[in-house]
Amino acid sequence: MMDLALFPDNDAYVLADATLPAADGRLLRRSLVIDGGRIAAISERAPDTALPVVALDGAMVWPAMADIHTHLDKGFIWDRTPNPDGTFMGALQAVNQDREAYWSTEDVRRRMTFALRCAYAHGTQAVRTHLDTMGTHGQRVWPLIRDMQARWAGRIALQAVSLVMPQSYAGEDGERIARDVASTPGACLGAVLMHDNATPEHLDRLFALAERFGCGLDLHVDENNVRGGTALQAVAETVMRRRFRLPVLCGHCCSLSVQDAPRQAGIVKSVADAGIGIVSLPMCNMYLQDRTPGRTPLWRGVTMVHELHAAGVPVMFASDNTRDPFYAYGDLDMAEVFSQAVRIAHLDHPFGGWWQSVSVTPARWMGLDTALRAGNPADLVVFAARDMNQLVTRPTGPRAVIRHGRAIDARAPSYAEL
Numbered sequence: 509m510m511d512l513a514l515f516p517d518n519d520a521y522v523l524a525d526a527t528l529p530a531a532d533g534r535l536l537r538r539s540l541v542i543d544g545g546r547i548a549a550i551s552e553r554a555p556d557t558a559l560p561v562v563a564l565d566g567a568m569v570w571p572a573m574a575d576i577h578t579h580l581d582k583g584f585i586w587d588r589t590p591n592p593d594g595t596f597m598g599a600l601q602a603v604n605q606d607r608e609a610y611w612s613t614e615d616v617r618r619r620m621t622f623a624l625r626c627a628y629a630h631g632t633q634a635v636r637t638h639l640d641t642m643g644t645h646g647q648r649v650w651p652l653i654r655d656m657q658a659r660w661a662g663r664i665a666l667q668a669v670s671l672v673m674p675q676s677y678a679g680e681d682g683e684r685i686a687r688d689v690a691s692t693p694g695a696c697l698g699a700v701l702m703h704d705n706a707t708p709e710h711l712d713r714l715f716a717l718a719e720r721f722g723c724g725l726d727l728h729v730d731e732n733n734v735r736g737g738t739a740l741q742a743v744a745e746t747v748m749r750r751r752f753r754l755p756v757l758c759g760h761c762c763s764l765s766v767q768d769a770p771r772q773a774g775i776v777k778s779v780a781d782a783g784i785g786i787v788s789l790p791m792c793n794m795y796l797q798d799r800t801p802g803r804t805p806l807w808r809g810v811t812m813v814h815e816l817h818a819a820g821v822p823v824m825f826a827s828d829n830t831r832d833p834f835y836a837y838g839d840l841d842m843a844e845v846f847s848q849a850v851r852i853a854h855l856d857h858p859f860g861g862w863w864q865s866v867s868v869t870p871a872r873w874m875g876l877d878t879a880l881r882a883g884n885p886a887d888l889v890v891f892a893a894r895d896m897n898q899l900v901t902r903p904t905g906p907r908a909v910i911r912h913g914r915a916i917d918a919r920a921p922s923y924a925e926l
Contacts, residue, residue: 515908515915516560519544524554524561526569527894528880531868533860535895537566542886545913549882566894570863571878572633572887572911573842576870577726577759577787577826579671580620580637581611581649583840584831584926591833596731596796602833611645613652620656622921623830627840628663629920631889631909634874635664635840636726638671638698641685646672650688657693663911667874669698669726674710677717690721694875696757697721700728703763706739711746724755730763733797733807738763738771744778757785757873759826761811762793772812780819785873788813789828790852791845792835810853824870825849839920842866843891847903859896886913 515521520543528536528550539554540547554561582603589606591598620637627635639649653668660666670685677685677699689695697718699710706729718725730738740761747756764775779786790810797809817823825845830838838844846866849855855862871878878887892906893899909918 514562515910516562517914518560519913520548521560521562522554522557523569523890524563525566526564526890527566528569529861529863529896531861531864533858535568540569542910542913545886547880547882547884547886550880564890568891568893568895568899569880570631570889570891571867571871571880572631572889572909573867574634574871574874574876574878575627575632575827575840575842575845576634576636576757576824576873577789577828578623578635578637578840579829579832579834580623580635581616581639581645582829582832582834583623584619585610586831586833586836587926589833591836593801594795594799594836596799599796599833606833607640607645613648616645616649617652617656619926620652622926623840624656624660624664624666625921628916629909629918630839630841630843631907631918632840632842633664633878633887633911634667634871634876636667636669636874638669638726638728641670641672641688642676646685650692654692665694665874665876667694667696668692669696671698671700671728674699674701674705674714677710677713682713682717686717686721686723689723696724696726696755698726698728700731701739701743702730702732703734703737703739706742708742708746711742712750715746715750715752718754719750719752722754724757726757727759729758729761731760731793732763733766733809734763735766738767738775740764741775741778744775744782744784747782747784748778755785755873756782757787759787760789760793761786762797762809764811766807772815776812776815776819776821779816780821785822785824786811786813786816787824787826787870788849788853789826790849791838792828794852795835795837808852813853813855822869822873823865824873825865826870841904843889843899843903843907847900850900856896856900863896887911
């Protein structure tokens with residue numbers, strides 16, 4: 509955390525000599541006038557003004573970040589129910605065990621609150637969470653998330669997604685899930701799709717409910733290394749066949765990277781033509797994919813982010829799971845996510861505009877305009893780093909978080925509070 513004493517407790521002041529990242533990857537030295545909780549002006553030189561001035565000496569300023577794929581109802585259970593062997597099946601079994609034993613409304617609320625406090629302290633202003641929507645928990649968690657949205661309004665824009673297998677949308681259960689989602693601001697219908705369950709029947713039922721209830725889709729897709737076919741292709745074909753106009757976001761898409769080259773090119777084109785967004789979860793996928801006890805992993809699990817980006821597909825990165833059986837680590841810190849994504853997916857040489865993949869791009873997908881320009885809210889993160897190399901090298905280094913123009917106490921909560 510940077511020294512909060514540097515930032516005046518005023519409605520109006522100047523952040524002088526900041527480094528701002530541009531969409532094309534350039535780093536610009538600029539000064540920002542903050543007034544009434546908004547960016548009043550951005551200029552090449554500090555204005556001649558009587559306002560208090562914070563001399564940043566080149567410290568980098570980003571818009572507050574957006575974490576578009578998380579699992580807040582699973583988060584922070586590692587200490588009581590760890591993954592026994594680090595595998596995907598081990599994660600499923602451990603989470604099922606923990607859900608049955610512990611997931612009361614108050615337990616989930618407490619862990620969600622801890623997670624959001626972490627995200628807020630690190631400089632995140634928008635979070636989307638997938639929610640296990642089955643059994644008793646599935647009925648309790650949607651009223652809870654609406655309560656959490658109200659509690660966190662003005663600090664974190666919170667959205668939610670139903671997480672079920674696609675067959676759950678058949679019959680009355682599907683109607684009930686869709687009603688819960690439709691009654692929750694900003695919520696999406698979701699499903700876990702793989703090459704063998706993304707059937708036309710399942711997809712048409714899911715898309716029909718989304719059309720009827722006016723909900724976008726946010727899907728777990730191909731979180732495996734299966735060759736010879738992908739659910740991602742089936743989703744893209746369904747979007748185009750139905751002329752579906754609501755947003756469709758596909759997460760993971762790991763198996764795209766192990767298809768043969770002609771199939772890869774065809775899928776990437778279909779995704780672009782369908783207007784689908786892609787979110788990669790590099791930390792969790794590195795943890796789970798290709799894990800066999802006693803054997804070195806041979807692939808990264810990351811999807812084809814460069815090829816998708818080059819085709820015009822919006823590509824984002826997110827936290828995914830945090831300190832639960834699906835990923836043992838993490839703290840809902842998007843600077844860490846960016847740093848790890850750079851290393852895992854080679855987002856450097858040059859860094860270009862990839863910084864937007866954890867900030868402006870996911871925020872826009874969630875309906876927020878967070879671009880660094882005059883008139884927008886002064887929701888900012890000031891990193892002690894002066895360039896991308898320094899930021900990626902020390903992603904958890906000193907930073908200040910400014911919300912509505914005021915610096916906040918950016919200390920993350922202690923694990924002792926869990």
